[in-house]
Amino acid sequence: MPSARKQLNIAMIGSGSIARAHSNAFHQVSHFFDVPYSLNLKVVSARNQSKLEAFARQWEWAETAADWQELVTRKDIDVVDIAVPNALHAPIAIAAAKAGKIVLCEKPLALSLAEAQMMAAAAKNLPNLVWFNYRRVPAVSFAKQLIDEGRLGQPYHYRAYYFNQSGVDSAKGQTWRYRASEAGSGAIGDLLSHSVDMAIYLNGEIAELSATKHTFIPGREVDDAVLLMARFANGSLGTFEASRFGVGRRNGNGFEIYGAKGSLGFDLEEMNRLQFFDATDPGKLQANRNILVTGPDHPYSGNFWKPGHLVGYEHTFIATMGDFLQSLAKGEPFHPNFDDAVRTQAVLEAVEASAQSRSWVKLPAR
Amino acid sequence: MPSARKQLNIAMIGSGSIARAHSNAFHQVSHFFDVPYSLNLKVVSARNQSKLEAFARQWEWAETAADWQELVTRKDIDVVDIAVPNALHAPIAIAAAKAGKIVLCEKPLALSLAEAQMMAAAAKNLPNLVWFNYRRVPAVSFAKQLIDEGRLGQPYHYRAYYFNQSGVDSAKGQTWRYRASEAGSGAIGDLLSHSVDMAIYLNGEIAELSATKHTFIPGREVDDAVLLMARFANGSLGTFEASRFGVGRRNGNGFEIYGAKGSLGFDLEEMNRLQFFDATDPGKLQANRNILVTGPDHPYSGNFWKPGHLVGYEHTFIATMGDFLQSLAKGEPFHPNFDDAVRTQAVLEAVEASAQSRSWVKLPAR
Amino acid sequence: MPSARKQLNIAMIGSGSIARAHSNAFHQVSHFFDVPYSLNLKVVSARNQSKLEAFARQWEWAETAADWQELVTRKDIDVVDIAVPNALHAPIAIAAAKAGKIVLCEKPLALSLAEAQMMAAAAKNLPNLVWFNYRRVPAVSFAKQLIDEGRLGQPYHYRAYYFNQSGVDSAKGQTWRYRASEAGSGAIGDLLSHSVDMAIYLNGEIAELSATKHTFIPGREVDDAVLLMARFANGSLGTFEASRFGVGRRNGNGFEIYGAKGSLGFDLEEMNRLQFFDATDPGKLQANRNILVTGPDHPYSGNFWKPGHLVGYEHTFIATMGDFLQSLAKGEPFHPNFDDAVRTQAVLEAVEASAQSRSWVKLPAR
């Protein structure tokens, strides 16, 4: 069927596992979201040319390119999507922004707060997005909705954790994620950044924090684990823990929130579920509700499958893209964008500072 | 402290594991229930004299006796408690009833419906009790309360199961539970009887059923497993499954009930929990509530520990005894009594008949 | 990138929710499976023309057609996919088979065993598939693998259930699923058929069964619920329960299997998990393992996302299509095909016969 939708030509830099998830989202978004754009997977670029060809074939990219520099300024490109190691985020994003492109960037936004701020400044007047995709797990969006409805009341405790076991295998230490020059940090940028973005989304700004980090394997350039105590601007207490040494956890990204009127719990390994305790229920019925967030009244249920039919990892990217394109059509700001990611980057920088100084660090109020 | 409570002298026949649970309940009931009786563990009887002495010492029975016959008629005995293999239930109970004793009997009540009816007739004017203790798991009592409040609405499905793995070890086949002459049946009397008592308690009478039973180990005299489809008088459908070949389950006694307005789920291996789904909740909040049934508004919470402090297996016996003594004090009938157990026995007999005839069997209406 | 893959032109009949899942699988299969075919979503047909246009646009079908009859014989069509109400499966499948097409058919295959047999006969020499997609939940495929490795030992019990709450809303009774002429049956064809296919897949043939069915809402033409006891050819006992009145369950399709050496448990609402109890573990470590079936050694993990990154409903269709195309390339038979579905249909027909006669029904040995 011919479509009246406006075509957006995408250039993606990267061909790793996250590039798969992005490619998938570009293909799938129009199947699940009613957006007035048609995404054209125009050109993909990566360092390894032979892998790149296979990737392009599998994910139906029309062209490949060896060089991101010339690609981000191509006239026939509307959107530049950055799916490469962290150290390249800033140069690519700034170049793309200078060329006036819509910029989509994988998380964490940057290696440092200063870099993130430069990126945000460069992209200020352009639609942009940072792939903190877990905000759009339907259960997480639903948590946000319950909080906004006042169902938790005064917040007391925010607890975040992100555990996987990726660091235990010392052989992995050869990949870019373990090189300071490419990754900037370890668990902090890789895992904690997700937790911090989600915490700000759900519980607002962090006022001050005390952190410590640790590298279990001698010689590694980046942190394997990070711990963090925080006080939020809303008066609640926070703990964060992120580690690549959580043996037994594959993608254990979770939170618990306790408030005067109820509590919430989420774990990404059970991503279709949200735990909700409603302290306004009659006493004898008070309990964690183990909500299967696929019902007709839940976020994104109209987009994906029928009630009770689960969604998986990729739907967080598809929903991110769907919401982004709907914002784009309306000319409204999308979140999380580069400005949002700057806030997260400020927290990560405070974490590094606190771990260094072994003291509490205050964050500027907003 | 001197007590104004009336002393009841107990004679117990049996010294096996169930006799431990009974003894414990006799000792503990006054610690948790405000009852106007003081239980005196007067005399215990069993076949194996040397084991008996050790048992009596451990559980603080004042005397031992070799012979149950002379014991049940002793003037100084008020209560006879039967904790022996099934085949002895009827002779002891009938003798004790003839002697005017209060009679407490382990489940299943009898080897047959006819026997059960004779026992009930004998004990008709005497306080009596059958140890279907699982009715008084606080979570099960709470389930009953929710049903009585109409929270499930029209009942559609009742599903019961009772799995353990006791039958797999063929060496166990030498114990009384595998001899037809002593046990009468296998999984049917041992496990299914509990499920049936609980079903009648929670969901009312069974109108008709179709059953099949099976013995996995050749040469065994009793059934290892039994399956059952049923229609209840209230219009709901039922399934029951009981097996000693449920490898991995130790005491997996559970039920699920689905009604127009909600559903319930229980498993004895998580005995402090009740699952409750309330279909009258707002749609987006509908979910199984995983209720920790120890709260201030739950059954027996005033008797046992503080909210959130779990109870275990023995509390079902203690609560049974507590409620029995309170009924006794008020001169009110206690349930489940011999009459209730006759109803359960009628179902078990219909199960045997159906398994034999391979056809549906109707039960008389009550 | 130009592809050397052979193009297969697909015609799909249907535009409902299952047609979405099929369309998605056709688009996605090459992203996750290395198959030597390129699927071309050529033409889609459905009764409601205006809905059809929107559907075609959303799911990127090249053409629409009003009439399935002319479509199934079109020269430019290689594959006919049937995603319409049950009563149309046979006429379309037989016509497509006569035209020599590859035939893919939604479950249940047919309205009756006779019809199913005719369809199987017609498609005998053609590649064909029945969308019993739940065999290819990774956790279910993994269950099959564990069973084939002998990890359960002699099987004792197979327990299946499929509960949703779709029948409770009486308004739904107006849709095709509640009309005997279009659906043939209610819970039996809709839900039980999935359970039976999975049981045969995991536990082999059913030797005999006794069933009952029930319609809770007066005037409904089809069954709302069905219960079933069975004996499998391998000596194990089975229970099946399927209902549209399982209030609180959205897509509660599960099974438990108990064998001499271990047990398994699965529920589709937790589709990334398999419970496995290994009775050969040291005693103190024996327990249900709650396996997150996304690991590097699990079925389909190489196809989808990284370990710990969940898959959803649609992946069962994608995997079905991926395996089908790989079988096609090798010229090997695919399962479940029409012949497999005939076996399932024979069980469903025995269920109907047993429910009618209120007696046990034997199934012919294979």
Next chain:
Amino acid sequence: MPSARKQLNIAMIGSGSIARAHSNAFHQVSHFFDVPYSLNLKVVSARNQSKLEAFARQWEWAETAADWQELVTRKDIDVVDIAVPNALHAPIAIAAAKAGKIVLCEKPLALSLAEAQMMAAAAKNLPNLVWFNYRRVPAVSFAKQLIDEGRLGQPYHYRAYYFNQSGVDSAKGQTWRYRASEAGSGAIGDLLSHSVDMAIYLNGEIAELSATKHTFIPGREVDDAVLLMARFANGSLGTFEASRFGVGRRNGNGFEIYGAKGSLGFDLEEMNRLQFFDATDPGKLQANRNILVTGPDHPYSGNFWKPGHLVGYEHTFIATMGDFLQSLAKGEPFHPNFDDAVRTQAVLEAVEASAQSRSWVKLPAR
């Protein structure tokens, strides 16, 4: 039956909820443990005389006494058990120790480290015990056993939490637990002390820590919540969180431990369960084992009920008493004793110091 066991006369000070748990343990220990002592509940003392009489009657104490001072020196008393608010622990324990009594003391041992050290010095040559009862949850003892067997390997992370919701109700603020003079602290002594004792038991000494505490309700004298990051002497990282504002949690005392070879998880609200992930399992079978710690090979299973039959809160006290009496009979030291509690008190004092100074605090090596 006459017993050859040596009688120990007990005097207990206190009649609150913890005094119930102690009394129960004194009555029950000989039913479950083969100990060469017979405990005689001789005299109980408390401030409120009328409540005391009722308490003594219910729990079968032979006498009551108004005054603890004269009681602890009575010749006919062998054991003094302290079940009163924290501020009285030291004076009573020291007086009882001076009188040569066996001293049992409720946790936390003292209001300060100095006080705890004085108590330990006073009781140095006497059998003594601190009621950190949760070490003897069978699942916790089992965790210790698995750790001692080396099943976790090098430890990476220790995570502890203890949440209840007792602080939210501002009316509760009138009880002794909220008065600094009687309780010393809030969540720190009440909840965190348990977590710290358990951490030392399972994971060894804490080398340094950084903490913060918070009081949500203005005017309260004690902390409502405390957070804590730690580094253990064994090189692992720790987080602790204890709060009376964990809405929805009743007795949520849990831990997770991650090591190179596996991980463990425990929550007191599921006290019969231990989660164990064995990273030495074959990859595809790696998962949390949800172990029901009631099996024949588990700690205390020989003492309590049959496999699969759950134990509750009181069994932790009974097992503590059972092990204590067995140590007493053998003349061996029992743990946790006053010396052990001094170590825990040192951590609590460091927590207060760190919360005050907002800096890391080192603990002396042992």
